[in-house]
């Protein structure tokens with residue numbers, strides 16, 4: 001029996017309807033148990049967490065971590081800096097004696 005890919009099982013657990021996956025779940029105990037575990041975990045998280053307070057904590061943590069954003073932007077610029085350095089080295093290299 002071929003099992004649906006994990007993202008499809010995750011989507012069904014999150015509430016997205018998928019008749020093909022639902023039919024599989026009716027016949028496959030391991031997949032049904034996996035989806036039930038995800039569904040129960042999400043329900044437990046929702047009941048234990050105030051969504052507004054959780055979002056506020058995430059925003060607060062983002063606001064207090066500006067260094068992490070700089071690291072990401074440097075990571076984005078690193079290939080450009082490396083390419084610029086390669087061009088400079090190439091321009092400064094002595095001409096080959098042909």
Ligand SMILES: [Zn+2]
Nearest residue numbers: 003004028031
């Ligand atoms: Zn299965």
